[in-house]
Amino acid sequence: MFYRENGQFKTSYKSDQQIFPIPQDRWLILAIVAFAFLGIPFMVDEYLFRAILIPFLILSLAALGVNILVGYCGQITLGAGAFMAVGAYAAYNFLIRVSGMPALGAILLGGFTAAAVGIVFGIPSLRVRGLYLAVATLAAQFFWDWAFLRVKWFTNDASSGSVSVADIDVFGWIVNTPTDKYLFCLVILVIFSLMAKNLVRGSIGRQWMAIRDMDVAATVIGIRPLYAKLTAFAVSSFYLGVAGALWGMINLGSWEPAAFSIDRSFQLLFMVIIGGMGAIAGSFFGAAFIVILPIFLNQILPIIGGLFGLEVSIALVSHVEIMIFGALIVFFLIVEPHGIARLWSTGREKLRLWPFPH
Amino acid sequence: MSGRKIGEVILDLKNISLSFGGVKALQDISFDVREHEIRAIIGPNGAGKSSMLNVINGVYRPQEGDIILRGVHHANMDSYGAAKAGLARTFQNIALFKGMSVLDNIMTGRNLKMKANMLQQAFWLGAAQREELEHRLKVEEIIDFLEIQHIRKTPVGRLPYGLQKRVDLARALAMEPQILLLDEPMAGMNVEEKQDMCRFILDVNDQFGTTVVLIEHDMGVVMDISDRVVVLDYGKKIGDGTPDEVRANPDVISAYLGASH
The missing domain is CATH 3.40.50.300 (P-loop containing nucleotide triphosphate hydrolases)
Structure with missing residues (x-):
């Protein structure tokens, strides 16, 4: 009834090339963004901000980075956590070692440092692919885990090994309350998502996808694998670096290398696989699934237990939570191997024709 | 002839x-x-x-x-x-980019002629936007020429073999x-x-x-x-x-x- 395209005719290629060519989609996304900015800050409490929303925003950003590399360029990576760590520690060092360094500048420089490191660790992708590349990127993970733990310079000789950052200041805006942190991350995520979408719909994005789908044909058409793969590593690591800096400086405040361990790399890869490889929206779905679902299960399980008159202990909840979470992942991968984003787009296709089946 | x-x-x-x-x-x-x-x-x-x-x-x-x-x-x-x-070529066993639409496949053929840098592309400014339109025009000419207008937004993986061959030719032609x-x-x-x-x-x-x-x-x-x-x-x-x-x-x-x- 509402999701219809009839009567909407494109009269220029420009209007056909918009990010959301269907006006209904455009309005929906605008409404969601507007609600995120204007509605949510007045509706939720501090716990929700800290436990769910801020981690969700930052991990979405990181998942976007992983999706660019894995989903769009087809280069598998297990080093995502390491690039986040590089971003976080680089931003920290820029902030404390360069006097007068603005926080936003430090965060972006953290991203650029991660991009440079990403290019270096992306070089093996020119020779190896698939699982072998995964192992090669694993080297990045182990190397940086070690470096940030053992090389004291990175942590400014902190005796405990953990570093901390005071409230950050963005053009006079002191980002210290959960609402401020949420809004700051939201602004960055919106801008970065827009950039990611522009990149993947433009010439560079087509080069990445061409390399992913058929690299011999891509070369014959005049795409240089070296350029396409290394830019994908650079852009992906830039996103991861900025996400890492936000994770450390905004979400945690003080952190140790363990915050960016291999678990984080796996988590980000799972987000992209479950959310949808090669779809920008997939990054958000994946992050939401992995961040929100465990907490949701945690809250809902005792209530369900109560319905059946069962006393559910906290230990049991955490065990059952992991089991259900795992089962859901398997379920999703069987039902839709292309991720939640594909489920979403199939749903939209159906809705466009509803109530007719074809 | x-x-x-x-x-x-x-x-x-x-x-x-x-x-x-x-x-x-x-x-x-x-x-x-x-x-x-x-x-x-x-x-x-x-x-x-x-x-x-x-x-x-x-x-x-x-x-x-x-x-x-x-x-x-x-x-x-x-x-x-x-x-x-x-030099452009097509392949014996079709080597199209399966995850992309027909339009995007043909647009990759224009890759060598697109010069906008990454920053312009990220913000969809200036050269990036202009180029995308210019090359779209050229690609649409090829689409008309090969009579594949009706499938331009379809992912190539879903097309029948004969049409895939035609898209393969279109992609090569896009290189002029x-x-x-x-x-x-x-x-x-x-x-x-x-x-x-x-x-x-x-x-x-x-x-x-x-x-x-x-x-x-x-x-x-x-x-x-x-x-x-x-x-x-x-x-x-x-x-x-x-x-x-x-x-x-x-x-x-x-x-x-x-x-x-």
């Missing part, structure tokens, strides 16, 4: 030899391609036809021999250099090549699809003046549309000339029909 004038030699292959370990795929093969002509390479299975095409556009490096493209020697042709020099290499453009097609494809190849040759080098098994098609034919067998050249000459060549007859002993 009126108004089409075959010009000078544009591509000259001299003494090309290619081997993989002990297997000699191509042995001392020389032939030339003239501007605006349709040049066919034929031969039985395993004769080295696809290897020949791969040598021409730099996918394989021959151990010996010289490739002269418009007077320039390319002893070490690589794929990127070949693309820059105006001077020489178009076609590796069995009609393999696996039904009669109507073959007729369409022949028409497109002749039209490309006629309207854009594109030189065409094609490999094909359908002798009827080859003899009909090509100006000159080179025949390979077991990596050796056994015939070269107009379709009529080749048809009368005893070596060719024995390679195809078996020699009478």
